[in-house]
Amino acid sequence: MNAQRHLDRASSMNEKIILKRLLSSSSVKSNVFQEEKLLVHRLHSTASETSDEEEIVSWNLTSSNENREYGEIPLKAYWTYFSECGLFWLSIYIVSTVSWQVLRIMTDFWLTKWSEDKHANEQVFYYLFVYALFSFGSICLSMVSNCTGQTAGARARYQLHNSMLENLLKCPMKFYETTPLGQIINRFSNDLSIIDKKIATSIQRLIQFFLMCVSAFIVNSIVTPWFLVFAAPICVVYYVIQKFYTCSLRELQRLDSIARAPILSHYSETDTGLETIRAFKQQETFTNVFFHKLDCHTNVFYIINAGNRWLGIALDYLGAVVVFIAILVSLVSSTVFPHLVTPPLIGLAINYTLLLPIYLNWIVKFLSDIEMYMGAVERISDCSKLPIEDYNSEAEVPKNWPLRADIRLEKASVQYDSSQQPVFTNLNLTIPHGQKIGICGQTGSGKSSLAMCLFRMAPLQEGQVFIGDRNISTIPLRRLRSCLSAIPQDVIMFSGTIRDNLDLRKEFTDEEIWHCLELAQLKKTVSEYAGELYGQVKEGGENFSAGERQLFCLARGILHNTTCLVMDEATSSLDADTEKTLINAARSAFEKKTVIIVAHRLQSLLDCERIIVLESGKIVEDGSPCQLLAKPGGVLASMLRATQSTK
Structure with missing residues (x-):
């Protein structure tokens, strides 16, 4: 409690510098003003009765990290x-x-x-x-x-x-x-x-x-x-x-x-x-x-x-x-x-x-x-002038790329900020086309960053990433991301119809959409919904459960016929039955395609063909579930025992 009070008191001091000395004649001639610690008193109507509460509510106003400009408007x-x-x-x-x-x-x-x-x-x-x-x-x-x-x-x-x-x-x-x-x-x-x-x-x-x-x-x-x-x-x-x-x-x-x-x-x-x-x-x-x-x-x-x-x-x-x-x-x-x-x-x-x-x-x-x-x-x-991702690359890519989702990382290194430690360095990994692979590890081990590398959402400092024997840095972003499907932990659905959420550009027929919904085990849910494909979706998809939103995301990937599916903590907020339904639907729909499952729940990975265990950005174990669980003193086996002992 004392440590918390010291932190709150320090943040309160930062807030006192929000106002500047502005109405003096010297401020007219100067473009850079001397900062002044001006105490901002709480209004009497909102003042707390105890000093503890005042310390609790002293949050730093400057936490917005907004760069303040000085001087005349250019x-x-x-x-x-x-x-x-x-x-x-x-x-x-x-x-x-x-x-x-x-x-x-x-x-x-x-x-x-x-x-x-x-x-x-x-x-x-x-x-x-x-x-x-x-x-x-x-x-x-x-x-x-x-x-x-x-x-x-x-x-x-x-x-x-x-x-x-x-x-x-x-x-x-x-x-x-x-x-x-x-x-x-x-x-x-x-x-x-x-x-x-x-x-x-x-x-x-x-x-x-x-x-x-x-x-x-x-x-x-x-x-x-x-x-x-x-x-x-x-x-x-x-x-x-x-x-x-x-x-x-x-x-x-x-x-x-x-x-x-x-x-x-x-x-x-x-x-x-x-x-x-x-x-x-x-x-x-x-x-x-x-x-x-x-x-x-x-x-x-x-x-x-x-x-x-x-x-x-x-x-x-x-x-x-x-x-x-x-x-x-x-x-x-x-x-x-x-x-x-x-x-x-x-x-x-x-x-x-x-x-x-x-x-x-x-x-x-x-x-x-x-x-x-x-x-x-x-x-x-x-x-309007912030640095943006390279969406307008003119690199020529074959229309049928990628025929196979063979994924290869060669000495890949990811670092989000120069002031932070790299998430992983010199990572080498090969995932053959059609393999169902699970990735696990403690928080901060680099699981999600590894998945984000495939979408070029994590900054690759060194090394290369190949999909279909082609370096993804040479692939236009729109093309690259349209070839991959992702099911995140929190799926967002937009206001509109169910059809709009699956096929916004009107590229597919109703029959094709119904077929994808059947593969995603959503056909019954949608057919019983008012309006069926043209039923209205509330903002954020709040009229559907978390599991149903995940399945809609899966149906979208099936509809667009992507060659690789990435499930990033997709089942962490689902119950066991819904998790089983989602994973089974993904495996059957992407039977001959690459599926990458990033998960904390180890039970959901045991049916994968291959499991990779990450620790501090390095691959410490790689093999089939049977091999890793049979390994004496193995990391996966110890993680699974620790999980079972907490239940």
């Missing part, structure tokens, strides 16, 4: 987003938006001219017609601008989503073993939500307000040129405030993304292990852990909103100064130059001036928001 993130929008739609949007704003200015000047004309009453129809023409043009251009802007945004989010999804589906297994689930969920939920709902609209509004602001400056410059003397330093102040705020908000948004991932991971893991949590009565512990992680995220969220309020107050005060100066300059100009600055022009200038602070405020806000949102584009772009 220009390549903007380039990525705008390139995905499409040049055609962007061009139409920019032209229509600029034309729309020009027409708005012309409309206002036309009204000014109308009010100055002493003979306007005699030409009402003329002025009204031109005004209506300008207004109609503005409305049409406004519709074109909004439609093309949203179309460009929709194209960008579609391309970014598909690019990330396609890349993640091709990532090696190491990525999924080292990347927390919450981080991946965060990309598809929060980051994509920002791109879907906020970026396109924010960019549209920014461009509109920028053009309005430029229009206001142009109008004021025409009416009262002296306004530019005061406008220049005011714009500099706006720029300084914007940069200061953006720098802080950018880092806070990155922290928000990092702090959100552990919440999603914890929720997903808790949902998966709900039965175990309830069995050990740990509901309160996991609830406290969730609230603790939520508190950390809430701290960041609170500071983001506080920063927004600070920006609003600062810009409101500065906007009041702009309005005062603009009105003062207009009034002085009309007094000094009454013939040049007419009352209608003063009214037009004041009208634009009153809106100028609003435009500037929104420009600053949208500039900051867009830079903050571009962090989502940066993260998604990074996911």
Whole structure:
């Protein structure tokens, strides 16, 4: 218990560094910030009554292993987003938006001219017609601008989503073993939500307000040129405030993304292990852990909103100064130059001036928001560039490969990470075609890694693996994996029909599928199911038992006529009768093909033609079950005796 407390206390200390010193002037100029240990207090409503509970719920927020970026968002993130929008739609949007704003200015000047004309009453129809023409043009251009802007945004989010999804589906297994689930969920939920709902609209509004602001400056410059003397330093102040705020908000948004991932991971893991949590009565512990992680995220969220309020107050005060100066300059100009600055022009200038602070405020806000949102584009772009497996190999492979599933490993070595010990080294193994072979050993002996080598899912550091006398490193991954079947411990079935789960590409007839179901001993089960082949499968196949899901996986392999079947701990969660049914079905369906069974239960391997015993990545025994069991002091015999003695 004391050791556990020390571990929990150490993890709690790690959590204290999640927040950075962000709202200081020095943070604006520095791209790398000094970390500061800022204690994150639990909310009073979720505080535990005892110190023991506080130690238990102190889980490390930084366990997400998400690399945090510092400094400004790189220009390549903007380039990525705008390139995905499409040049055609962007061009139409920019032209229509600029034309729309020009027409708005012309409309206002036309009204000014109308009010100055002493003979306007005699030409009402003329002025009204031109005004209506300008207004109609503005409305049409406004519709074109909004439609093309949203179309460009929709194209960008579609391309970014598909690019990330396609890349993640091709990532090696190491990525999924080292990347927390919450981080991946965060990309598809929060980051994509920002791109879907906020970026396109924010960019549209920014461009509109920028053009309005430029229009206001142009109008004021025409009416009262002296306004530019005061406008220049005011714009500099706006720029300084914007940069200061953006720098802080950018880092806070990155922290928000990092702090959100552990919440999603914890929720997903808790949902998966709900039965175990309830069995050990740990509901309160996991609830406290969730609230603790939520508190950390809430701290960041609170500071983001506080920063927004600070920006609003600062810009409101500065906007009041702009309005005062603009009105003062207009009034002085009309007094000094009454013939040049007419009352209608003063009214037009004041009208634009009153809106100028609003435009500037929104420009600053949208500039900051867009830079903050571009962090989502940066993260998604990074996911789209992760190293992937070589799916698109152009190596030529005979159409009938492999005719025989002769498997040969020559001095094969597997090491998942350079900081870890190799799983096995210099392993030599030959499995003739059609042999039924069992692989056993203690946990960590390399059983599953050996099976994964055949699918190129385990990184082969040295040596070679041959199937059908061909080095599998020269075989395109899609082709290689389509020639092998696997029955894992946890079989996943997808939502849809039974037929879809067996033949998604509609390559086989119903008769062929029924024949495979019969070989897999599922024909009776499916024929009694509502809808038969077209019966609905719930998410994860929860309307079928674990054994039935394993048999469906076997039926899929039979249907696709693969030459080798790999059963990786497939029977570990099954009862004895279901295990016997599965193994018998596999042997009869793959009678003349290679079957590799990886198992902890030694009883399920005794009917194999050959058994290999692994220990620390090395083959310590190899032979038929009778030979190995008769061997004095044999490893298999001792393992079997130990298993029987525990029953």
